[in-house]
Amino acid sequence: MTNPKDLKYSEHDEWLRLDADGVHAWVGITAQAVEALSDLVFLDLPEVGKEIQQGEVFGEIESVKAVADLYAPMTGEVVKRNDALIDDLAILKKDPYGAGWMLQIRVEKRSEADKLMQADAYASHLKSRADHH
Amino acid sequence: MPTPLERVIFHRAHSDKEYLRVVAADPTLDAITLDFAERSDGVGGMEQVGEVEVVRHYTRLSLLNWDIDRGLYPLGSCTMKHNPRLHERVAADPAYSQAHPSWPAAYLAQHCGIMNELAADLATLSGFDKVCLQPAAGAHGELTAVFMIRAWHLSRGDATRDVFLIPDSAHGTNPASAAMSGFRCVxxxxxxxxxxxxxxxxxxxNERLAAIMITNPNTLGIYETQFSDIADAVHKAGGLVYMDGANFNAAMGVFQPGRIGADVMHFNLHKTFTTPHGGGGPGSGPIGFNATLAPFAPDSGKAESIGRVKSWFGQWGMYIRAWVYIRTLGSIGLHEVSEEAVLNANYIRRRLEGVLSMPVKSATLHESVFNDRDLPNKITTLDVAKRLIDYGFHPPTVYFPIHVHGALMIEPTETESLDELDRFCDAMRAVVAEAATDPERLKSAPHTTCVSRVDEVLAARSLDLRWVATERG
Structure with missing residues (x-):
């Protein structure tokens, strides 16, 4: 499984795609996260207009095995929410980096993006985690 | 050949018969029976079914089920041990089974004596000053303890401590109890x-810390060697230590949580002390605590008490079984229970080491955790668990603890014979061998049950518990 090079990644397995305007960004979870969660059951996302804070929980995803918190990769206001995804979580399995987006946010501080990982760094982060257990 | 699926009981109904009149043979049920008979369509949508069909229906359903009386039930951290029949005989004695808590005190002296002795025995085993029997389940005991911890902080005028520390290996009930009590979990x-x-x-x-919740031994079956140091550090920071007693079956006569720094813990009478689990229950989750927390207990009678958490005395029927268990074995016998639980678990560990991967290699006590990392052909923990059913065993706990990828957690308990442990290990080894030679057989398992794989996503998203008459079979 390779991760798209144009995205940034958090240690909690969220991805972020900064738009060309430098103001908007798209947020989702990685293919590896989707696979680890197995069969998905529920997704809880914040309403449009809500503020999310980098590193803080912004939602929840539940599989038949467990419930996992979703952590905001950057601070910003929710501009769009993917309601189609909430209704059909199978989309996440098919297209986690495209149709499986969760939120679009209006980014507050662009510098926060520096705290996120590039695809290579995320790959080695995953590897070190797999070696641990 | 799989058994045909048993139809729901409504499909067995015959509205032209009035079998329910049979019930009238019991004079105490007259009023109810009359009401039944006057309705041509059954009671509240219930159709009429003959006694013989009712008996056969539920007997057949029970045969589709699995229980500890049929064989090994090695669920990790659940301690599914045999329920000795002596306990059932004593509990069924009308002097105990028919007792009512509103009887005059003079009639309940013996019952109260038994409850006091049980509380004292649990206090001795755990090293706590006091025990409250009231909570009706392990998680209920946790919640009660968290309420007491909150009350203690508030009594000191300390209203800003809002954080509970919870290890990644904890049972989900730990953060649930803390969150339900208004705390933030870290x-x-x-x-x-x-x-x-x-x-x-x-x-x-820091100054936000209210308490830490630690399961010891933890859910990997490993003794928390730094427990006392952690407890000291937490106490110095102004917090309290809750010990989750789910795995107390490894601890009896070995260590006393109350003496190594825990302030409060719960017991599961339905795990460690052989009272029936789940539907055979009810459960019972007494708590032990030190003198500092005693005024806040549900039954302290003090103004500081958090108030009662269960009506009357709690699950009396479970107390008497646990009391008989403790009386039958004595302190030496209880110590042997823990030693043999550890021995059995380690026997399985040795027989499966190298067969399944072990994510953590540390010495384990009453249970051990394997995972699916080295299985060929993309065989997962779920496939192994399902195939084990075909070999006549209840699967172990799977995908818990959640910090281990594809966890498979095995706790045999002390009540299994060497022969049964060997049969289980042989089955596990056979299943793992099949993962290489016949992976499809695992992926489509189980093959011997009336229902094979269920659609867990559908069951979770569109849960439908109500039967509606749409067609007649």
Whole structure:
């Protein structure tokens, strides 16, 4: 499984795609996260207009095995929410980096993006985690 | 050949018969029976079914089920041990089974004596000053303890402590109890040995800390060697220590939580003390605590008490079984229970080491955790668990603890014979061998049950518990 090079990644397995305007960004979870969660059951996302804070929980995803918190990769206001995804979580399995987006946010501080990982760094982060257990 | 699926009982109904009149043979049910008979369509949508069909229906359903009386039930951290029949005989004695808590005190002297002795025995085993029997389940005991911890902080005028530290290996009920009591949960990561490290905890200690919840031995079956150091650090920071007693079956006569720094813990009478689990229950989750917390207990009678958490005395029927268990074995016998639980678990560990991968290699007590990392052909923990059913065993706990990928957690308990342990290990080895030679057989398992794989996503998203008459079979 390779991760798209144009995205940034958090240690909690969220991805972020900064738009060309430098103001908007798209947020989702990685293919590896989707696979680890197995069969998905529920997704809880914040309403449009809500503020999310980098590193803080912004939602929840539940599989038949467990419930996992979703952590905001950057601070910003929710501009769009993917309601189609909430209704059909199978989309996440098919297209986690495209149709499986969760939120679009209006980014507050662009510098926060520096705290996120590039695809290579995320790959080695995953590897070190797999070696641990 | 799989057994045909049993139809729901409504499909067995015959509206032209009035079998329910049979019930009238019992004069105490006259009023109800008359009401039944006057309705041509049954009671509240219930159709009429003959006694013979009712008996056969539920007997057949019970045969589709699995229970500890049929064989090994090695669910990790659940301690599914045999329920000795002596306990059932004593509990069924009308002097106990028919007793009512509103009887005059003089009639209940013996019952109260038994409850006091049980509480005292649990206090001795755990090293706590006091025990409250009231909570009706392990998680209920946790919640009661968290309420007491909150009351203690508030009594000191300390209303800003809102954080509970919870290890990544904890049972989900721990953060649930803390969150339901208004606390914020902060996760503590286990170290590479599978245990908590005091240096990791120290980094999280501050004036917001209310308490830490630690399961010991933890859900990997490993004794938390730094428990006392962690407890000291937490106490110095102004917090309290809750010990989850789910795994107390490894601890009896070995260590006393109350003497190594825990302030409060719960017992599961339905795990450690052989009262029936789940539907055979009800459960019972007494708590032990030190003198500092005693005024806040549900039954302290003090103004500081959090108030009662269960009506009357709690699950009396479970107390008497646990009391008989403790009386039958004595202190030496209980110590042997823990030793043999550890021995049995380690026998399985040795027989399966090298067959299944072990994510953490540290010495384990009453249970051990394997995972699916080295299985060929993309065979998962779920496939192994399902195939084990075909071999006549209840699967172990799977995908818990959640910090281990594809966890498979095995706790045999002390009540299994060497022969049964060997049969189980042979089955596990056969299943793992099949993973290489016949993976499809695992992926489509189980093959011997009336229902094979269920659609868990559909069951979770569109749960439908109500039967509606749409067609007649």
């Amino acid at each position: 996760q503590v990561k286990s170290g590479p040995e599978g245990t908590l490290r005091v240096e990791d905890i120290r980094e999280l200690l």
